[in-house]
Amino acid sequence: MRHRVLLVREWNAGMPGGCCGGASAGIGAEGGAREAPASVRAEVHAMAAVYLALRRRWSGDEVEITVADPRNMVWLLPTVWRDGRRRGLSRRQAWHQTRRVARNAVVVDGEVVFTGTPPHPAEAVAIVGAALARG
Amino acid sequence: MPAIVVVAVVLSAFALGYRYYSSYVADKVYALDPAFVTPAHEFEDGVDYVPTNRHVLFGHHFTSVAGAAPIVGPAIAVFWGWGPALAWITVGTIFAAGVHDFGALVVSVRNKGRNIGTLTAEVINRRARALFLVVIFFLLTLVNAVFAVVISILFVNNPAAVIPIFVEIPLAIAVGQLIYRRQIGILVPSIVAVVVMYLFIPVGQLYPVDLAPLSEATGVPVRALWVVILFVYAFIACRLPVWVLLQPRDFINAHQLFIALFVIFGGLALGGFVIEAPFYNANLPADAPFWFPFLFITIACGAVSGFHSLVASGTTAKQLDKEPDARFVGVMGTVGEGSLALGSVMAVSAGIGGAAVYAERYADFGAASAGGLGYFTEGVGRFVTSFGIPAEIGAIFAAVVVVSFAATTLDTGVRLQRYVIQEMAETAGFRPLARNIWAATVLAVLVPLALALVPGEGDAGFTFGRLWRLFGTTNQLMAGLALAVVATWVVKRRRNPAAPLVPLIFLLTMTTWALFIQLGEFWAERDYLLVVLDAVIFFLALWLIVEAAMAINQAFKDRHGAPAAESDVEATGRP
Numbered sequence: 001m002r003h004r005v006l007l008v009r010e011w012n013a014g015m016p017g018g019c020c021g022g023a024s025a026g027i028g029a030e031g032g033a034r035e036a037p038a039s040v041r042a043e044v045h046a047m048a049a050v051y052l053a054l055r056r057r058w059s060g061d062e063v064e065i066t067v068a069d070p071r072n073m074v075w076l077l078p079t080v081w082r083d084g085r086r087r088g089l090s091r092r093q094a095w096h097q098t099r100r101v102a103r104n105a106v107v108v109d110g111e112v113v114f115t116g117t118p119p120h121p122a123e124a125v126a127i128v129g130a131a132l133a134r135g
Numbered sequence: 136m137p138a139i140v141v142v143a144v145v146l147s148a149f150a151l152g153y154r155y156y157s158s159y160v161a162d163k164v165y166a167l168d169p170a171f172v173t174p175a176h177e178f179e180d181g182v183d184y185v186p187t188n189r190h191v192l193f194g195h196h197f198t199s200v201a202g203a204a205p206i207v208g209p210a211i212a213v214f215w216g217w218g219p220a221l222a223w224i225t226v227g228t229i230f231a232a233g234v235h236d237f238g239a240l241v242v243s244v245r246n247k248g249r250n251i252g253t254l255t256a257e258v259i260n261r262r263a264r265a266l267f268l269v270v271i272f273f274l275l276t277l278v279n280a281v282f283a284v285v286i287s288i289l290f291v292n293n294p295a296a297v298i299p300i301f302v303e304i305p306l307a308i309a310v311g312q313l314i315y316r317r318q319i320g321i322l323v324p325s326i327v328a329v330v331v332m333y334l335f336i337p338v339g340q341l342y343p344v345d346l347a348p349l350s351e352a353t354g355v356p357v358r359a360l361w362v363v364i365l366f367v368y369a370f371i372a373c374r375l376p377v378w379v380l381l382q383p384r385d386f387i388n389a390h391q392l393f394i395a396l397f398v399i400f401g402g403l404a405l406g407g408f409v410i411e412a413p414f415y416n417a418n419l420p421a422d423a424p425f426w427f428p429f430l431f432i433t434i435a436c437g438a439v440s441g442f443h444s445l446v447a448s449g450t451t452a453k454q455l456d457k458e459p460d461a462r463f464v465g466v467m468g469t470v471g472e473g474s475l476a477l478g479s480v481m482a483v484s485a486g487i488g489g490a491a492v493y494a495e496r497y498a499d500f501g502a503a504s505a506g507g508l509g510y511f512t513e514g515v516g517r518f519v520t521s522f523g524i525p526a527e528i529g530a531i532f533a534a535v536v537v538v539s540f541a542a543t544t545l546d547t548g549v550r551l552q553r554y555v556i557q558e559m560a561e562t563a564g565f566r567p568l569a570r571n572i573w574a575a576t577v578l579a580v581l582v583p584l585a586l587a588l589v590p591g592e593g594d595a596g597f598t599f600g601r602l603w604r605l606f607g608t609t610n611q612l613m614a615g616l617a618l619a620v621v622a623t624w625v626v627k628r629r630r631n632p633a634a635p636l637v638p639l640i641f642l643l644t645m646t647t648w649a650l651f652i653q654l655g656e657f658w659a660e661r662d663y664l665l666v667v668l669d670a671v672i673f674f675l676a677l678w679l680i681v682e683a684a685m686a687i688n689q690a691f692k693d694r695h696g697a698p699a700a701e702s703d704v705e706a707t708g709r710p
Contacts, residue, residue: 045182048182050181055181060660064188066187067185068191069195070196070388072194073321073325074194074389074491076191077193077321077322098322103314103315103318104318115318134140
């Protein structure tokens, strides 16, 4: 089975608004990034370092590494549920994992292995590696 | 005619358009290459440039482009009958929007993920970049004005929606605190916020907020009072950090978008509704605007919207994993938007309550434009009865959904306008404005506020029908600018440019024609502010026609002597 690692964080240049609003990056403004506080910008870059480290470690096709915006719940949450069920989690366990999906979460095959302040890239690689070995 | 049959026909047309026409455009016009290294891979940094699964990217793209605008235009355009409105939505989605959004995405991908504003300078010329900024300025001004009026109309027609909408503000702030500060899971707070907001619908019904007493005391019309309140809100909201209110609203709106789609189409299917509005309205008053060309500017979002090129080129292009994914993401985004417009047409034609009611409510264009949104919310209310929920509650629910989207657009629109004003001031060397956020914000609020308060078409119209048409024309101009970039790029690649050229010529013809007619109307009625606005947009349209013709002509000349261009940007590395 191909594994899926999800990194949950906002798109740097994305901004909400719907039709006739969510277009800041298209205008040239940096959108959310322009006004995001330093702590949020730091988190975005910390998650980027985690992402790049994971990509370097698992560069082949056996692990799909995807960054998903937490606001994209319609794709994100059913995917975490499905991945969990495919991994063999019970409905209750899969629901529990789905509820745990938060900003800066790292999800491996439907299991939330990390939430909170992004870890050091090497630590993230170790955490994800352990989760993949369990799966 | 059973509404579900019409829905099935339109959705089938969308499916066929995706299967065959977008496949032709992908293979023969844009010549997508699975081996092309997209900017997401070339500049992969984990921040902006991240190769992303096409289904995830579709989710980002669709939620960035879907909003209230594809609901408003079609609800007004049923004035000419549901047939012309649906025909334009269907044809526009497949042949104009599909090519436009898809094309903007592909051109950006082929040019290092650059946004459409930068591409106008590089693919057309530097003057076109100035044109882009001016068009954007007017577009945002009109967006902010019309959405403030949209919300005010809904608040006047649905005073029971006011409390749930105002409750959404502290709920969004609480969601933001929980998700951003406490970093707890996103599912429970966002669902609880939606449920709590909907629980306040009966509370709103018990305590409707009517500003009539304040209106009588001040002598200011109720809608004008709401417009002022909304711009005061927008001024405060757009000075807050995005994560405090704006971004958390998206956690609520993301649920609402899909709830609304389910309620409209599910209710329609379960209830066995039939279309009661005429296919073509032959009983138009003598002074009514004719559907040709006005239909094509009344429905912009839902058929083709220039704003989508900004989303496609600015954000989505940086995340595209493989070039062929552009077809799925770009075209399915427009199909989603077209489906919202389809739902709007169904609500006002199958949920209106009878042919006689239609004849009364769509008696003239002023009534249609002032009441269209109200008819939409009532129609959705009737659809909701299929689930055993009272129609009154359903109508308030629909108003809450539309206002939620419109308020987010207003908030974002004022922010974007501030950026544009600062950028224009910087370009013009006017540093005091370029560096002063407060001054730029005040300007971003005052200009659309003035426009929204301009009297016109009497109390019934509240100038809205005119503002909406001007907004539609400007949005189509933006689409024309993006299509000009796409067509020029296609010509440079020695491909047949008919796919982007035909909608480009059609849109520019319709917009200039409509602007010319409106200029005469506004002048005859001494609506001088709108005369000036229309004249400026007319000038911009002519300017765009000249620039597009010159650029495409030059590209045709160049392709006889030069090799086919893959990229219009020198390979100077990361943009």
